[in-house]
Amino acid sequence: MGVRACLPIEVALNDLRDVVRLVQLNHTLLPHASSQVRADRLTQCEMNVLRLMAKDKTYKMIADELGISVNTARNEAQSILSKLGVNSRQDAVHRAHHRGLI
Numbered sequence: 358m359g360v361r362a363c364l365p366i367e368v369a370l371n372d373l374r375d376v377v378r379l380v381q382l383n384h385t386l387l388p389h390a391s392s393q394v395r396a397d398r399l400t401q402c403e404m405n406v407l408r409l410m411a412k413d414k415t416y417k418m419i420a421d422e423l424g425i426s427v428n429t430a431r432n433e434a435q436s437i438l439s440k441l442g443v444n445s446r447q448d449a450v451h452r453a454h455h456r457g458l459i
Contacts, residue, residue: 361385372455384448398440399458406433411450411459 361380364373399407402423409419420430434446441452453459 375451375455379448379451385444399437400433403433403437403440404458406430407437407449407453408459410434410437410446411453 362376362385364376368376402425405423406419409422414422416427416430416434419425419434420427423430425433434449438444438446438449441449443449443452450459
């Protein structure tokens with residue numbers, strides 16, 4: 358199966374529990390070169406998309422609410438995943454909550 362998560366030596370118990378739960382749900386949480394993203398690295402549009410992703414909105418719903426195309430919503434989401442160093446929308450939302458971005 359291989360490595361599914363990587364944590365710093367000093368990790369809060371609540372964070373450890375969250376990571377264990379996510380790994381049990383088949384998520385991968387590995388460090389990425391840009392995983393230490395700060396809020397100012399996400400564009401305003403990316404922040405808006407991220408907030409709506411946290412509300413479990415579909416790309417179509419995000420596009421309609423923000424007045425952008427579905428393709429743009431997908432592209433913004435992909436950029437968010439890349440900047441946060443994650444592979445799924447759910448992981449992006451979790452990391453954003455953990456970092457206090459949303």
